Amino acid sequence: MIDKVSASVEAALRDVPDGATVMIGGFGGAGQPAELIDALIAQGARDLTIVNNNAGNGEVGLAALLKTGRVRKIICSFPRQVDSQIFDGLFRAGKIELELVPQGNLAERIRAAGAGIGGFFTPTGYGTELAKGKGTREIGGRMYVLESPIHADVALIKAEKGDRLGNLVYRKTARNFGPIMATAAKLTIASVHEIVPVGELDPENIVTPGIFVHRLVKVPRTVTGPAGFRQAA
C-alpha cells in the first residue's frame, strides 16, 4: 500500500543533501511551510540554494534559515520588505548571492521545469537589466526573452489537507507557489493540517494530484500571521 505520510517533520526532511536547491512555497507568510523550514534548519544541510518569492520575514521561517548562514544563494522576486532585515544584512555584507527574477518569470520557470519544458520566450523583462545577457527573439512583431527552467532537488510546500497518496488541496491565497513547486522538484514534501482517508477529497477539486508529492506530514493547525506587511498608501 502506498503511504507517503511521514511520521514527523524530522523524518520527512531526513535526507536533504548539502548543496541542494530547495524550493520553498509561500508569498510572505501565506503558504510558507514554517514547520518544514524549521526541520530543515535542524537537519543541518548547508550550501543551499533557496527558491522563494521573498527572502524571509522577521526572524522566523525562511529568515531563520538564512540566519544560519547555510544558504549560499537565493532565487526570488521580492527580497526587500519591511521586515526582511536578516536578508538585507547578509546581502549588504556580501554573504548571500541573489538572483532576482520577475515574479511571473519565476513562476513560469518553475512551471516549465515541472512540465519538462527546456526553455521559453517571454515578453516580461525585455529591454531591462534583468534580461541582460539572455537570448532574445522577435515573434509576431514583439520582442521576447529566452528564459530557462528552474529545477529543484527538494520542494517544501504547505497545503491544507491531503491523503496518503499525496493528493492536496490548499487554503485561499496560501496556494500561491505550492502547486507549481510540487511539480518541479525530485523530492516534494508537503505539510498539511489534516490527513483524510483516500477517496474523501473530491477528485474534481484536488489541486495537486499525488503523483507530484513524495512525502506529506501533518502539522498542527496554526493561524498565519502577518509577514512582509506593507501599510496602505
Add this chain to the structure above:
Amino acid sequence: MQRLSREQMAMRVARDIPEGAYVNLGIGLPTLVANHLPKDREVFLHSENGLLGMGPAPAPGDEDYDLINAGKQPVTLLPGGAYFHHADSFAMMRGGHLDICVLGAFQVSTTGDLANWHTGAPDAIPAVGGAMDLAIGAKRTFVMMEHLARTGESKIVERCTYPLTGIGCVSRIYTDLAVLDVTRRGLKVVEIFNDLPFGELQKVTGVPLFD
C-alpha cells in the same frame, strides 16, 4: 498650481474603469482606486498572488493572513471570486487577459517606457516582484503618479534614467495635474485639472505635449 490629492487622483482613475473590466491595481497609490469604484459597477480586481474578485479589507478582527493581496495586506473575496496558483495568475497578466493594470511610477517616457521598480541607487536592495509582468501584460497599462518628483523635476521624461520596467508599455498617464495619452506623435493632453493653463502644464513637464 493646484494639484489633485491622492484620493482625487484615485477617483479620476476609477471613472475610467468600465463595467465588467478585469483590473490589477499595483501596490501603493493605485490601491486607492478600489475605494472609488462605484458600487453598482461590476469590476473584477486581480491580485497576482492568486486571487480574482478581491474585495475590501476585512472588518477589524476578521483578518485572515491566508487571504492577502500583493502588498500582503489582509483582504476579502467577493462572491464569484476564485483562487489559483502563481503560474495561472501570471498567465492572466502576461497572456493579455486583464483589461487594465494601474501602476505607480518613478518615471514614464514620451514613448511609454516605464521605470517603477528600482532607483538604481548603489546601496538599494533590488526587488522587482510582479512589476515587469504587470507592465507588459494587460491590454492597457495606466500609470498613476505625481507629475513632479519631490525634488521638483518632471517625472515625465524624454528617456527614463532609472532602470526600466518595460519598454513602450504605458498607454495612459494620470498625474495630479493632468491626464496624458501615449500616442505615436507623443504625449497627448486628455484633461488638465483645476483650470491649469496648457502653457503652465507644458512649462513644468519635461517633454513636449500636444492638445
